[in-house]
Amino acid sequence: MNRDFASRQELAAYLSAEFPLAAARDPQLSPMRGGAQAARVRLEAIDPAKYGFNRNYLDGSVSRLSPYIRHGLLTLGEAREAAFARVKDRFHAAKFVTELAWRDYWQRLYATLGSGVWQDREPSKTGLAPEAYRADLPADIAQGRTGLACIDSFVTELRATGYLHNHARMWFAAYVVHFRRVRWQAGALFFLSHLLDGDPASNNLSWQWVASTFAHKPYFFNRENLEKYTGGTHCRACPARGRCDFEGSYEQLEDRLFRIKLT
Amino acid sequence: MTPLLWLHPDCLSLSSPAWVRYPGAPALFVFDEAEIEAEQWTLKRIAFLYETLLELPCEIERGSVVERLLARRPARIVTVGSVNPRFRDAVRQLERAVPVEVLPAVPFVDYRGTLDLKRFARYWKRVEPILFDS
Numbered sequence A: 001m002n003r004d005f006a007s008r009q010e011l012a013a014y015l016s017a018e019f020p021l022a023a024a025r026d027p028q029l030s031p032m033r034g035g036a037q038a039a040r041v042r043l044e045a046i047d048p049a050k051y052g053f054n055r056n057y058l059d060g061s062v063s064r065l066s067p068y069i070r071h072g073l074l075t076l077g078e079a080r081e082a083a084f085a086r087v088k089d090r091f092h093a094a095k096f097v098t099e100l101a102w103r104d105y106w107q108r109l110y111a112t113l114g115s116g117v118w119q120d121r122e123p124s125k126t127g128l129a130p131e132a133y134r135a136d137l138p139a140d141i142a143q144g145r146t147g148l149a150c151i152d153s154f155v156t157e158l159r160a161t162g163y164l165h166n167h168a169r170m171w172f173a174a175y176v177v178h179f180r181r182v183r184w185q186a187g188a189l190f191f192l193s194h195l196l197d198g199d200p201a202s203n204n205l206s207w208q209w210v211a212s213t214f215a216h217k218p219y220f221f222n223r224e225n226l227e228k229y230t231g232g233t234h235c236r237a238c239p240a241r242g243r244c245d246f247e248g249s250y251e252q253l254e255d256r257l258f259r260i261k262l263t
Numbered sequence B: 001m002t003p004l005l006w007l008h009p010d011c012l013s014l015s016s017p018a019w020v021r022y023p024g025a026p027a028l029f030v031f032d033e034a035e036i037e038a039e040q041w042t043l044k045r046i047a048f049l050y051e052t053l054l055e056l057p058c059e060i061e062r063g064s065v066v067e068r069l070l071a072r073r074p075a076r077i078v079t080v081g082s083v084n085p086r087f088r089d090a091v092r093q094l095e096r097a098v099p100v101e102v103l104p105a106v107p108f109v110d111y112r113g114t115l116d117l118k119r120f121a122r123y124w125k126r127v128e129p130i131l132f133d134s
Ligand SMILES: Cc1cc2nc3c(=O)[nH]c(=O)nc-3n(C[C@H](O)[C@H](O)[C@H](O)COP(=O)(O)OP(=O)(O)OC[C@H]3O[C@@H](n4cnc5c(N)ncnc54)[C@H](O)[C@@H]3O)c2cc1C
Pocket: A055, A061, A062, A063, A064, A065, A066, A067, A069, A070, A099, A100, A101, A102, A103, A104, A106, A164, A165, A166, A167, A169, A170, A173, A191, A195, A197, A198, A199, A200, A202, A203, A204, A206, A207, A210
């Protein structure tokens, strides 16, 4: 295939012609660029100490290294060394290194499970029968037209950039699986389709963790939680403000979503 | 006898063990159309890999990984290990036709023994001291 391109547009046009099915699914290119050069820039920008206390916030100091790590441009070891070099005491990089280890953990599981990562690891803990979940992703979700400002904005961002913050991935997955009762596999495939770091191990096993087929209980959230970690940006402008699916206490949502008492 | 370096989506770095061992060897990356369709990749995923490959001294093709590699009639193939089942299948198929050397990827944790992977907490109990020690 060609190696000479005068511009990124030219590359995009060439790839659209060579991979028409992929382009038909979504022709956008991400602002995040591939290549060792881009990986190095990201690595130099990491702030593991800040990460330790703000990583759950959407505007927190997350590294955005995942596409580079996923494709071997950087090893987990290199990321760890860079983090240690950035702090006075290794302890200050502990949270960051723990997250790197999550990837290693999923990869080790992948070695034993293979394509089994597409199957439930354990029965779900929601009290609902497998038939309660629909098999395909509803179109309003895939197109970012649910009417929920947060969910729609996550979809728009995912489609445009191929990246989502970890917390947004968790909320989105919980919305798909628990609030809309869709099989986790449909959501996982949607993510693999778009994520630059898309990896069947980290992705599918995280979906299973949310779904509770690889966890002791399902992961879900309420609006208060989302509002806190997003600074309220989505909720403020949301057409469903005050009456959205996520309103209520955890106890109320638990009653609404599941068939068993979790707490 | 110069081997053919097989690049795949898990090892796209010049400091990957295959290049370190065989600097200057011809290298080939094949966009696996079966994988792209199975995972429904959108164009941005392909473009990200493509931009990465443009910085590497390699040739790029698309189609069936095994077919494209064997079409080069290599005397042998060298690559870096991956736990992806597609990679493992491809290695098995290639080995029927040509010697394949799979170099281990650089491990994150050099743990000797079997790790309990039932839950992250069990794994973490074993690896945490190693990660913060070395
Ligand atoms: C539903 C869902 C799907 C996911 N799908 C993927 C996926 O396909 N590929 C993927 O790499 N990650 C996936 N993750 C994990 C995590 O969300 C991303 O790795 C992380 O958000 C990437 O952003 P970052 O590079 O800024 O991460 P940072 O928080 O800066 O972390 C640094 C690095 O550690 C690793 N890492 C961090 N958190 C995790 C985690 N929970 N699991 C595994 N590795 C982690 C990544 O390599 C990441 O680049 C998923 C999580 C969820 C909840």
